[in-house]
Amino acid sequence: MTRRIKNSTPLRDGFRIPGEFEPHIGSYIIWPEKGFEFRNGGKNAQRVCVNVAEAIAEFEECTVICSADGYENCRARLNDKVRVVEMTTNAAWAQDKGVFYVVNDKSEMRGVHFGFNAYGGLNEGLYFPWNYDQQFGEKLFQLDRLDFYDARHFILEGGATQVDGEGTIIISEQCNLNPNRNGSMSRDEVERNCKEYLGLEKVIWVKRGMLFDETDGHIDDICFFVSPGVIALSWVDDESHPQYPVFKEAYDTLSQATDAKGRKFEIHKIHIPDIIYISEEENDTFDIVATAAPREKNQALAVTYINGYFVEGGYLVPQFGDPMDEVVIKKYSELMPQRKVIGLDTREWSLSGGNIHCMTLQQPRP
Amino acid sequence: MTRRIKNSTPLRDGFRIPGEFEPHIGSYIIWPEKGFEFRNGGKNAQRVCVNVAEAIAEFEECTVICSADGYENCRARLNDKVRVVEMTTNAAWAQDKGVFYVVNDKSEMRGVHFGFNAYGGLNEGLYFPWNYDQQFGEKLFQLDRLDFYDARHFILEGGATQVDGEGTIIISEQCNLNPNRNGSMSRDEVERNCKEYLGLEKVIWVKRGMLFDETDGHIDDICFFVSPGVIALSWVDDESHPQYPVFKEAYDTLSQATDAKGRKFEIHKIHIPDIIYISEEENDTFDIVATAAPREKNQALAVTYINGYFVEGGYLVPQFGDPMDEVVIKKYSELMPQRKVIGLDTREWSLSGGNIHCMTLQQPRP
Numbered sequence: 001m002t003r004r005i006k007n008s009t010p011l012r013d014g015f016r017i018p019g020e021f022e023p024h025i026g027s028y029i030i031w032p033e034k035g036f037e038f039r040n041g042g043k044n045a046q047r048v049c050v051n052v053a054e055a056i057a058e059f060e061e062c063t064v065i066c067s068a069d070g071y072e073n074c075r076a077r078l079n080d081k082v083r084v085v086e087m088t089t090n091a092a093w094a095q096d097k098g099v100f101y102v103v104n105d106k107s108e109m110r111g112v113h114f115g116f117n118a119y120g121g122l123n124e125g126l127y128f129p130w131n132y133d134q135q136f137g138e139k140l141f142q143l144d145r146l147d148f149y150d151a152r153h154f155i156l157e158g159g160a161t162q163v164d165g166e167g168t169i170i171i172s173e174q175c176n177l178n179p180n181r182n183g184s185m186s187r188d189e190v191e192r193n194c195k196e197y198l199g200l201e202k203v204i205w206v207k208r209g210m211l212f213d214e215t216d217g218h219i220d221d222i223c224f225f226v227s228p229g230v231i232a233l234s235w236v237d238d239e240s241h242p243q244y245p246v247f248k249e250a251y252d253t254l255s256q257a258t259d260a261k262g263r264k265f266e267i268h269k270i271h272i273p274d275i276i277y278i279s280e281e282e283n284d285t286f287d288i289v290a291t292a293a294p295r296e297k298n299q300a301l302a303v304t305y306i307n308g309y310f311v312e313g314g315y316l317v318p319q320f321g322d323p324m325d326e327v328v329i330k331k332y333s334e335l336m337p338q339r340k341v342i343g344l345d346t347r348e349w350s351l352s353g354g355n356i357h358c359m360t361l362q363q364p365r366p
Numbered sequence: 367m368t369r370r371i372k373n374s375t376p377l378r379d380g381f382r383i384p385g386e387f388e389p390h391i392g393s394y395i396i397w398p399e400k401g402f403e404f405r406n407g408g409k410n411a412q413r414v415c416v417n418v419a420e421a422i423a424e425f426e427e428c429t430v431i432c433s434a435d436g437y438e439n440c441r442a443r444l445n446d447k448v449r450v451v452e453m454t455t456n457a458a459w460a461q462d463k464g465v466f467y468v469v470n471d472k473s474e475m476r477g478v479h480f481g482f483n484a485y486g487g488l489n490e491g492l493y494f495p496w497n498y499d500q501q502f503g504e505k506l507f508q509l510d511r512l513d514f515y516d517a518r519h520f521i522l523e524g525g526a527t528q529v530d531g532e533g534t535i536i537i538s539e540q541c542n543l544n545p546n547r548n549g550s551m552s553r554d555e556v557e558r559n560c561k562e563y564l565g566l567e568k569v570i571w572v573k574r575g576m577l578f579d580e581t582d583g584h585i586d587d588i589c590f591f592v593s594p595g596v597i598a599l600s601w602v603d604d605e606s607h608p609q610y611p612v613f614k615e616a617y618d619t620l621s622q623a624t625d626a627k628g629r630k631f632e633i634h635k636i637h638i639p640d641i642i643y644i645s646e647e648e649n650d651t652f653d654i655v656a657t658a659a660p661r662e663k664n665q666a667l668a669v670t671y672i673n674g675y676f677v678e679g680g681y682l683v684p685q686f687g688d689p690m691d692e693v694v695i696k697k698y699s700e701l702m703p704q705r706k707v708i709g710l711d712t713r714e715w716s717l718s719g720g721n722i723h724c725m726t727l728q729q730p731r732p
Contacts, residue, residue, distance in 0.1 A: 001447050068434075068454035071501060075508075081367050083508050086453050088434035135437060142441075142449050143509075 003147040004138075005110070009196040010149055015102035015110055016199035019165030019225055020310045023365035026061030027311065028140065029053055030092040030359070033070045035287030036127065037091055037352050044348045045092075050077050051344055052309075052316065052356060057081035059311035059340075065089065087139055088132045090118070093354055094361035095220070096157035099137040101364050102149075102199055109366035111148030112197050113137035114156040119215050120180035126214060126353075127292040144363070154193040155181040159218040159358050161194075164228045167201035167260030169194055174208035174217030181216075202260035206250045210234065211242050213302035213353070214293060220357050221304050222250050226268070226335050229259060234304040235269035242300075243272065268335060272304045273322030278351050303347075307355035308332075310339075310362065318355045319343040369513040370504075371476070375562040376515055381468035381476055382565035385531030385591055386676045389731040392427030393677065394506065395419055396458040396725070397450075399436045401653030402493065403457055403718050410714045411458075416443050417710055418675075418682065418722060423447035425677035425706075431455065453505055454498045456484070459720055460727035461586070462523035463502040467730050468515075468565055475732035477514030478563050479503040480522040485581050486546035492580060492719075493658040510729070520559040521547040525584040525724050527560075530594045533567035533626030535560055540574035540583030547582075568626040572616045576600065577608050579668035579719070580659060586723045587670050588616050592634070592701050595625060600670040601635035608666075609638065634701060638670045639688030644717050669713075673721035674698075676705075676728065684721045685709040 010016065029052065032038040032045035039045075049064065056062040063083040066074040075084045089097075098114035114137075118130035134152075141148040162170045175181065176190055185193075191203045209217025223233045231254060235247050254265050283297040305328040308317040315336055319325045325343060332341045346355050376382065395418065398404040398411035405411075415430065422428040429449040432440040441450045455463075464480035480503075484496035500518075507514040528536040541547065542556055551559075557569045575583025589599045597620060601613050620631050649663040671694040674683040681702055685691045691709060698707045712721050 002449065003446050068498060071505070075504065080369050083368065083511060085509060086505055088452060132434060138441065139437065139452055143451060145449060 002142050002145055005147060005149045008149070010102040010110065010112060010199040011196045013104070014199075015104045015108075016167070017100060017102050017163050017165070018364040019163060019228065020362050021225065021227055022165055024060045024310070024312045025363045025365045026063065027056050027309075027363065028063050028065060028094050028361040029056075030089055030094045031064050031066035031070055031074045032092045032349075032352070032359075033067060033074075034091060036289045036292040037286075039282055039285035039351060041287075045352060046074075046077065048344070048346050048348045049359070052346070052359070053082045054079055055316055055342055055344060056309075056311050056360070059314045065094070085143065087136070089136060090130050090133045091127055093159075093358045095358050096159045096215075097133050097136040098152075098156060099140055099361060100158065100198060103364055103366040107366045109146060109364065111137065111141040111146045113141070113148050113150055113152055114154055114197070115152045116157070117155055117181070119157070120178070123180040124216075125180065129291075149197060151193065151197040154197065156194070157215070157218065158361065159215060159220040159354075161198075162219050162224055163198065163200070164225045164259060166228045168204065169198065169200050169202070170204045170206060170219055170223065170254075172206045172209050172217045172219050172222070175215065175219070178216050200260070204254070204257050204259075206253050208246055208249070210246055210302040210304065212300045215353070218358075221302050221307055222247070223254065224306055224308070224357075228261070229263045230266045230268070230335075232268045232270050232306060232335070234306045235271050237271070268331070270305050270328055270331065271324050273320045273324045276301045276303050276320060276347065276350060282351055301350050301353070303350050303355070307357040309356040309360050312365075314340040314342060316356050317341060317343045318346040318350070320347050320350070321345070368508050368511055371513060371515045374515070376468040376476065376478060376565040377562045379470070380565075381470045381474075382533070383466060383468050383478075383529050383531070384730040385529060385594065386728050387591065387593055388531055390426045390676070390678045391729045391731045392429065393422050393675075393729065394460050394727040395422075395428065395430050396455055396460045397430050397432035397436055397440045398458045398715075398718070398725075399433060400457060402655045402658040403652075405648060405651035405717060407653075411718060412440075412443065414710070414712050414714045415725070418712070418725070419448045420445055421682055421708055421710060422675075422677050422726070425680045431460070451509065453502070455502060456496050456499045457493055459525075459724045461724050462525045462581075463499050464518075464522060465503040465506055465727060466524065466564060469730055469732040473732045475512060475730065477503065477507040477512045479507070479514050479516055479518055480520055480563070481518045482523070483521055483547070485523070486544070489546035491546065495657075515563060517559065517563040520563065522560070523581070523584065524727065525581060525586040525720075527564075528585050528590055529564065529566070530591045530625060532594045534570065535564065535566050535568070536570045536572060536585055536589065536620075538572045538575050538583045538585050538588070541581065541585070544582045566626070570620070570623050570625075572619050574612055574615070576612055576668040576670065578666045581719070584724075587668055587673055588613070589620065590672055590674075590723075594627070595629045596632045596634070596701075598634045598636050598672060598701070600672045601637050603637070634697070636671050636694055636697065637690050639686045639690045642667045642669050642686060642713065642716060648717055667716050667719070669716050669721070673723040675722040675726050679704075680706040680708060682722050683707060683709045684712040684716070686713050686716070687711070
């Protein structure tokens with residue numbers, strides 16, 4: 001049985017969103033197969049998906065979601081440890097479809113179903129329609145027989161949030177106050193919705209996300225919680241680098257902030273790789289459709305090692321063929337000595353605007 | 367993890383198919399929504415589906431499977447006790463897509479995945495294509511994280527089998543030796559495949575199924591096991607009734623047979639209702655497609671109370687608005703005093719060629 005809970009909230013019922021570093025039941029990924037968002041009909045991105053899904057499955061359960069017509073090939077490409085489930089979507093990026101999980105201290109888990117409008121709806125959103133993506137949450141909760149809170153009046157993508165599991169969330173003004181998400185909703189109302197529906201006490205606002213990011217400033221390219229009180233932050237030392245002002249601003253905000261428990265943050269600067277540009281040849285292998293945001297050749301991409309992913313006992317880090325790749329793996333290994341840190345070549349996903357964190361969805365173990 | 371087992375069989379590994387009267391984990395039903403197999407785009411049959419699914423959900427878990435585009439409506443029509451899962455199919459009739467479950471005495475369960483060709487393939491099969499229906503088994507086993515035996519070289523529909531859970535299966539020559547199922551496969555080879563892949567010892571052959579049945583003689587309109595050694599059999603007293611020779615033949619075969627344990631059968635005759643004909647008006651509301659077997663107005667339908675369904679603690683019986691409806695409910699209540707016997711008006715499904723047993727798929731509790 002799956003109940004839709006409309007007359008209460010996680011905060012009222014004693015549920016909270018756990019940190020991504022807390023134990024997982026498993027992960028969902030959506031098979032990249034749409035030609036407008038992945039080049040060559042998704043074939044290159046699928047090879048990355050196989051590597052990432054099989055890496056996750058070494059640590060915890062991994063379910064890949066794909067279309068009816070892609071099922072046979074998707075199933076054949078992945079090893080037996082990975083589960084494949086049919087579900088129709090309009091686009092990949094499982095993190096962002098408004099699906100969250102909250103837990104309580106009685107080891108219960110419930111879903112939270114926010115609204116989704118393809119990163120801005122008809123007001124500079126990335127694609128149209130998003131009818132199936134709106135249903136993704138309900139379908140997942142049905143699949144897992146989870147009761148869920150219906151918060152579809154409020155648009156919120158997972159990539160637009162970072163939480164510490166102890167009452168704190170970091171979001172960005174650029175995204176979470178963008179009129180293309182929740183219209184004229186005030187800062188207070190946005191805070192109230194986050195707190196009520198994710199069981200939180202404190203909202204920290206960072207001004208904006210990375211340049212070249214088409215999501216209107218998702219926080220998951222800027223920083224993540226390594227553990228409560230400890231933040232990894234995208235960084236570049238060169239003050240003339242176009243991303244420098246963004247990171248500096250975030251650093252200043254976070255270094256002056258305290259979390260829900262009153263702690264100051266320990267902040268670790270994680271240097272980004274060199275800017276990556278999508279080549280003319282690469283750009284030419286995307287489908288041309290009127291219903292998706294256009295892609296430009298030689299466009300700079302938002303790339304950072306921050307968009308990695310926690311698994312039970314491990315951490316998966318994007319690799320770009322950059323000298324910084326190794327440095328970051330070493331750094332993360334020191335920061336998370338209890339975890340196996342694994343680098344995965346995910347440049348291909350970056351061409352489509354995201355990375356491992358965007359593509360995955362973590363289901364906590366209550 | 368879901369492993370495809372190709373180099374062994376349930377018989378070799380100590381697995382057996384349980385009787386349908388044994389405990390269930392739950393049931394699957396496919397939402398009727400295709401206009402070529404259900405009239406008015408499935409709307410009438412959907413009302414029956416709601417009643418049946420909600421009746422099942424009072425006893426055990428019930429999952430309704432539907433298309434991506436039908437999901438929202440299907441979810442809205444059913445109460446919260448019923449789970450809804452997206453999965454693409456070519457046609458409804460969950461019982462028949464080659465999906466079986468076997469259990470062992472260590473409380474383990476595995477799937478068995480037979481082939482499926484839409485009741486005869488290009489040689490008088492009922493529809494084309496059947497590409498999604500062929501994948502139904504693998505998708506269900508993935509969903510439920512079940513290892514399964516790959517027996518796709520052998521076509522076998524659930525409705526073409528009746529088992530007693532103690533080593534005996536009843537099948538029909540008309541269906542199971544039909545060249546449109548397994549070509550020129552001999553009687554011995556068919557027996558061997560049934561025994562190996564369902565963990566059985568004895569095959570009992572009935573000559574044929576009911577007249578007016580488009581499946582080439584499915585046994586699930588002829589008889590079912592009430593319990594090991596006890597059979598309910600479709601019957602009519604009038605020797606001039608067109609179905610009489612079929613039932614008499616089956617009665618003669620079964621009354622002379624012994625099961626895998628060497629027992630003679632206790633046979634209970636269950637009288638069928640009056641013949642039902644599809645009206646011109648009803649027939650006119652089916653979609654006209656070149657890729658499905660044509661339906662004729664005023665055609666007689668194969669209707670029987672035998673095509674009912676076991677649930678945990680209950681039994682669901684088709685009702686046709688016939689005087690026999692009540693008689694059968696009373697009879698079943700006496701035969702199965704420990705079960706709640708529930709009648710459901712399913713005439714609408716009969717118009718499409720099946721009834722509750724055909725539409726459902728039981729998953730045993732190992």
